[in-house]
Amino acid sequence: MLDCVLGLVYCxxxxxxxxxxxxxxxxxxxxxxxxxxxxxxxxFQIGNYDHEFSCYSSAYYSGAMMELIIKLKYKNSFRSGDIIASYMKDTIYNSNIDFDVLTYVPMTKKSLKKRGYNQSEYLARTLGKYVGKPVICCLTKTKDTKDQIGLSR
Ligand SMILES: [Zn+2]
Structure with a gap:
């Protein structure tokens, strides 16, 4: 349904x-x-001896990528999200990342109501279509965190 609406809007x-x-x-x-x-x-790796995970980034948060992320997060630009997901797809293929499912960072109900959509979920669902993998909701947000904008590294 979302694709149909976006197809009409962006045709x-x-x-x-x-x-x-x-x-x-x-x-x-x-x-x-x-x-x-x-x-x-x-x-890079995170975790400990028992559970170590590899973390990948598709691009540096600068220039055009920074603009795309800001447009997706704050200006409802789903076309920007499609581009970001495409770079994520390239990272998956170029790094031969093997996985079964995709998930996303959940938002609080308050944040979701304010933005109207979860940009992380949008990226996961778009990426899921690109790579043919299922997207599941398996994380729970237990506390309201500050917006990343304005935070230090
Ligand atoms: Zn341009």
Whole structure:
């Protein structure tokens, strides 16, 4: 249903989601803005001896990627989310990441009501379609956390 609505809203929109320049393929971002995304190829481990997990980032939080994230989080730009999910897909394939399901960080009811959607869930569901994996809701938010914006590293 969401895809149908978005398809109607975005049908024929052939402008870059960031700079609004005309684009002539089925992507949502122009080459110039794409070149402004700094891909990250590093990974690191978290956890302890019993349970260690590999963490990957698709791109650095700067330039065009930062703009895409802000547009998804604060300006309802689902086209930006599609682009971000596409970079996440590339990371999965390029790093040969094997997994069974995708999940997402839940929001409090208050935050969800304020934004109207969970951007993390949107990314997970879009990525799930791209890689053909199921998306499950298996995490619970137990306390209201501060917005990442304005927090220190
Ligand atoms: Zn552009």
């Amino acid at each position: 024929g929109d052939e402008k870059c989601v960031l700079c609004k320049k005309d684009i002539y393929d089925d992507e949502n971002i122009c080459k110039m803005c794409k070149d402004n995304i700094k891909i990250c190829r590093d990974s």
